[in-house]
Amino acid sequence: MTGGSFGRLTDRPASFLLAGLRVIDPNDGTDAVRDLAVLDGFLADPARLDAHVERIDATGLVAAPGFCDLHTHLREPGDEGAETIESGARAAARGGFTTVCAMPNTDPPLDEPARIGWVADRARGASCRVRTVGAVTIGRRGEALAELGAMADAGAVAFSDDGAAIPTPRLARAAMTYLAGLGLPLVEHAEDASLSAGSVMRAGPTANRLGLAGWPPSAELTIVERDIALAAETGARLHLTHLSTAAAVEAVRRARARGLPVTCDVTPHHLALTDAWVAGSRAFSWQEPADDAAIEADRAYDGSCRVNPPLPAREDALALLAGLADGTVDAIVTDHAPHPTQRKLVPFDDAAPGLVGLETALSLGLAAVDAGMFGLARLIAALSIRPAEVIGERRSLAVGQPAELVVFDPAARWRVEATDLASASANTPLLGMELPGVVRLTVAEGRITYRVSS
Amino acid sequence: MILDTLPAAGERRHLLDVDRLERAEIERICDVAVEMREARAARAYRSLLESETVGLAFYEGSTRTRVSFELAAKALGATVVDLGVAGSSVGKGESLVDTLRTLERTGVTTVVLRHAASGAPYLAARTTGLAVVNAGDGMHAHPTQALLDALTLREALGALDGRTIAIVGDVGHSRVARSNLGTLVRLGARVRIGGPPAWVRGFEGRPGVSVATSLAEALDGADAVMTLRVQLERAAGGGVPSLREYTRRWGLDEDRMRLAAPGAPILHPGPTNEGVELSAELANGPRSLIGRQVENGVPVRMAILALVTGAA
Numbered sequence: 226m227t228g229g230s231f232g233r234l235t236d237r238p239a240s241f242l243l244a245g246l247r248v249i250d251p252n253d254g255t256d257a258v259r260d261l262a263v264l265d266g267f268l269a270d271p272a273r274l275d276a277h278v279e280r281i282d283a284t285g286l287v288a289a290p291g292f293c294d295l296h297t298h299l300r301e302p303g304d305e306g307a308e309t310i311e312s313g314a315r316a317a318a319r320g321g322f323t324t325v326c327a328m329p330n331t332d333p334p335l336d337e338p339a340r341i342g343w344v345a346d347r348a349r350g351a352s353c354r355v356r357t358v359g360a361v362t363i364g365r366r367g368e369a370l371a372e373l374g375a376m377a378d379a380g381a382v383a384f385s386d387d388g389a390a391i392p393t394p395r396l397a398r399a400a401m402t403y404l405a406g407l408g409l410p411l412v413e414h415a416e417d418a419s420l421s422a423g424s425v426m427r428a429g430p431t432a433n434r435l436g437l438a439g440w441p442p443s444a445e446l447t448i449v450e451r452d453i454a455l456a457a458e459t460g461a462r463l464h465l466t467h468l469s470t471a472a473a474v475e476a477v478r479r480a481r482a483r484g485l486p487v488t489c490d491v492t493p494h495h496l497a498l499t500d501a502w503v504a505g506s507r508a509f510s511w512q513e514p515a516d517d518a519a520i521e522a523d524r525a526y527d528g529s530c531r532v533n534p535p536l537p538a539r540e541d542a543l544a545l546l547a548g549l550a551d552g553t554v555d556a557i558v559t560d561h562a563p564h565p566t567q568r569k570l571v572p573f574d575d576a577a578p579g580l581v582g583l584e585t586a587l588s589l590g591l592a593a594v595d596a597g598m599f600g601l602a603r604l605i606a607a608l609s610i611r612p613a614e615v616i617g618e619r620r621s622l623a624v625g626q627p628a629e630l631v632v633f634d635p636a637a638r639w640r641v642e643a644t645d646l647a648s649a650s651a652n653t654p655l656l657g658m659e660l661p662g663v664v665r666l667t668v669a670e671g672r673i674t675y676r677v678s679s
Numbered sequence: 680m681i682l683d684t685l686p687a688a689g690e691r692r693h694l695l696d697v698d699r700l701e702r703a704e705i706e707r708i709c710d711v712a713v714e715m716r717e718a719r720a721a722r723a724y725r726s727l728l729e730s731e732t733v734g735l736a737f738y739e740g741s742t743r744t745r746v747s748f749e750l751a752a753k754a755l756g757a758t759v760v761d762l763g764v765a766g767s768s769v770g771k772g773e774s775l776v777d778t779l780r781t782l783e784r785t786g787v788t789t790v791v792l793r794h795a796a797s798g799a800p801y802l803a804a805r806t807t808g809l810a811v812v813n814a815g816d817g818m819h820a821h822p823t824q825a826l827l828d829a830l831t832l833r834e835a836l837g838a839l840d841g842r843t844i845a846i847v848g849d850v851g852h853s854r855v856a857r858s859n860l861g862t863l864v865r866l867g868a869r870v871r872i873g874g875p876p877a878w879v880r881g882f883e884g885r886p887g888v889s890v891a892t893s894l895a896e897a898l899d900g901a902d903a904v905m906t907l908r909v910q911l912e913r914a915a916g917g918g919v920p921s922l923r924e925y926t927r928r929w930g931l932d933e934d935r936m937r938l939a940a941p942g943a944p945i946l947h948p949g950p951t952n953e954g955v956e957l958s959a960e961l962a963n964g965p966r967s968l969i970g971r972q973v974e975n976g977v978p979v980r981m982a983i984l985a986l987v988t989g990a991a
Contacts, residue, residue: 428881429881430881430884432881433851433881433882434857435797435798435819436797436798436816436817436818436819436820436854436857437797437798437817437818437819438818439881520696520698522695522696522699522801522804523805525798525801526797526798526799526801526802567774570774570776570802570806571774571775571776571802572775572794572796572797572798572799572802573796573797573798574795574796574797574817575796
């Protein structure tokens with residue numbers, strides 16, 4: 226794939242005309258082929274644009290509100306060999322994201338206002354907007370609440386001890402009670418550590434065959450049910466992140482039916498990949514699996530398939546896809562988790578969990594759309610306006626709004642190659658695979674942050 | 680491309696697993712092992728592997744497996760180097776891949792790898808040019824143990840077609856049991872597994888395998904019985920409340936063995952906990968094939984080394 230060029234939020238606001246593209250704006254159900262104009266960083270009426278403004282033939286392309294990732298690991302401070310705010314923001318721009326939410330499990334963790342401010346300063350002039358998620362507890366140790374209000378004042382948009390759940394019901398209740406007062410969501414990594422201890426992949430026939438310790442779905446469900454009960458009791462906004470099981474999605478569906486303020490997200494890899502990938506399969510969840518007894522010796526036990534929560538059983542992935550289709554699942558988040566090669570080229574038990582996802586999220590979503598799992602407008606809503614709402618951001622393609630958009634070619638295909646990725650890491654089992662969907666242009670706050678010139 | 684099936688002569692291969700070994704390949708390995716046993720007694724084939732350097736990389740403690748690989752390699756004239764993992768740079772945090780690549784550069788041609796992590800031999804095969812022999816990886820596989828068990832059973836029972844082999848104990852955590860399921864079913868046997876629920880979970884529905892919920896059901900008419908070492912930490916980890924309770928419900932002795940077919944032999948991969956998973960009387964009595972299993976270790980490993988290096 227030809228590389229594009231990156232811009233920054235501190236660049237001059239852009240002006241251009243995109244001619245003849247399909248504009249999809251889930252805010253009002255817009256789905257029409259028309260022109261889209263940007264003048265000095267704001268969406269404008271194409272008819273009123275000067276003749277000297279650059280005109281781009283965009284036939285066959287799709288314009289959508291800029292994507293918002295609620296769950297991104299930028300690794301800075303502390304692990305700059307894996308990723309930096311700069312490189313992670315570029316990966317985001319290349320993936321069509323205009324906002325990423327930096328998770329607090331850095332070293333040191335983002336558990337006090339000065340560190341929230343430090344990230345914001347570092348991110349000034351990056352290739353996308355970087356918001357911060359503050360830690361719920363001091364040091365993410367799960368013992369005492371951090372200064373949530375002060376961090377909110379410093380710019381934190383949500384709170385999470387991501388990497389772990391709030392360990393005890395009592396502390397979770399205290400956190401949610403306090404957050405209800407702030408009006409900000411708890412982003413919960415739903416995993417009961419006592420149930421999942423020692424596990425490295427999803428429990429099931431594949432784990433059994435591979436001799437790998439299995440993660441039981443109850444590890445997720447017990448925290449989901451606990452937190453829903455606490456949300457009902459405290460009135461806090463609960464956002465359950467990277468759900469990976471049918472049972473958890475069903476619990477959210479029931480909570481929403483009761484009118485509780487519960488939202489949730491899933492990752493592209495939990496939608497599209499399955500636990501069979503650990504045995505070497507490369508079939509997407511919606512494809513009929515091949516002979517499930519086979520271990521592909523070339524690819525089995527690949528550390529790039531180690532992720533937490535682990536890649537789901539196929540029936541769970543299908544339930545996540547259905548949950549996204551019916552709206553129970555609000556958002557798709559990447560859980561972009563960069564790691565250098567040396568943390569992945571080790572026995573599976575020892576591999577660091579996580580995979581990079583900013584640059585492949587749209588493509589996996591489009592592959593699901595191509596397979597008929599849900600419509601394109603639903604995919605776009607789950608990548609843009611729905612996650613943006615969770616953190617109080619607005620996205621709109623209406624005239625007069627700040628330009629905050631992505632333009633992509635849904636039909637073009639590209640091969641995922643480590644050397645092409647803008648991220649500083651390339652830990653993904655998708656390397657070498659050909660995927661649909663190429664981002665051609667990303668615009669954040671009226672500035673071009675990524676562009677492929679054709 | 681990694682080839683984990685064995686082999687036309689003259690090509691370097693791996694033995695990572697038993698899952699892709701066809702019945703004919705398992706039988707050929709047993710045949711070559713019998714030939715190797717005779718050769719060893721006659722001090723033949725003493726230079727078959729003289730151009731090979733075999734590295735023993737045992738990241739987990741082992742006596743019988745490591746010693747039998749070393750004797751097998753030396754009996755065929757290979758140069759043998761024991762990595763002595765505990766005392767080497769490996770303990771200082773060098774990665775498995777770096778260590779094996781270093782071994783390869785020093786002239787090692789075949790590595791015998793024992794590792795606590797399932798799948799480590801696959802990583803070794805993917806990232807080096809070494810021939811890789813899996814000497815036990817995590818809970819996943821112990822192919823040479825399963826092959827020597829197959830040879831031992833074949834010599835005790837004849838063909839295994841239609842025979843019922845019971846495997847009793849912590850099947851779920853056992854690489855020996857996993858590999859035995861693969862080879863025994865491939866050889867036409869029916870395998871019945873039995874143990875506390877947490878230790879036999881997940882095997883339902885495997886072709887040729889049934890799960891027994893009591894010792895009596897597991898043993899009922901079995902043509903041979905294999906029991907596994909019960910590890911104290913596994914018991915404490917929730918499989919059973921105590922070793923005493925395990926022995927009460929699942930421990931084997933002469934009396935209980937009467938539920939099996941008359942004269943049915945008992946096997947154990949060792950080391951045994953006499954008085955826990957089986958009685959001393961049973962382990963050392965006429966039904967016991969435990970000594971034969973150990974004896975077959977060297978010739979089976981001679982066969983494997985000869986086959987993966989393309990010498991046989």
